[in-house]
Amino acid sequence: ETGVTQSPTHLIKTRGQQVTLRCSSQSGHNTVSWYQQALGQGPQFIFQYYREEENGRGNFPPRFSGLQFPNYSSELNVNALELDDSALYLCASSLELAGNNEQFFGPGTRLTVL
């Protein structure tokens, strides 16, 4: 069973640029959530996709957008990058939506905005 994978591992961008981060969910999982973890803080929920539809969104501006594909892999897109977007971006997959279902996290993508 393959776990959650993310790419790239590290990324450096400049302000105003756009970035796409990718996530492959664990085999059989149809739900993917994205989190932003700033240095020294807990992860903050960005949004969740369930069967290719956005199913919930945290307090992030519209320049944060996403997609989920038929194979349940997912992308996070961030436009007009700002310095404060520098963080570890974590993807988590789970089977269905139930709140007590375990979410399995990938290793994350470290984004640095200069």
Add this chain to the structure above:
Amino acid sequence: GNSVTQMEGPVTLSEEAFLTINCTYTATGYPSLFWYVQYPGEGLQLLLKATKADDKGSNKGFEATYRKETTSFHLEKGSVQVSDSAVYFCALTLSGGYNKLIFGAGTRLAVHP
């Protein structure tokens, strides 16, 4: 609003010492509660969970009991090892709706030989 509060770190202990990391929560309804661990340079791993009041989650010598009356989910371990050095996050999901995790700020644990 819904939130999780953890004791501030870092927590520094000697090997074989007793560990407690405090966690309290504010939530509507009946949340499920989790402890996640993050080792240096890695993503999050689920350590244990409890889905209803008075449940005890346990794994790898760690335990936490869901206390509805005190809205707490404190993490304990009787004898820590150097390999337990990591950042520990308390989190909750709300009943109903989607399983968005709400995390505390994390507590860094450093265990010395």
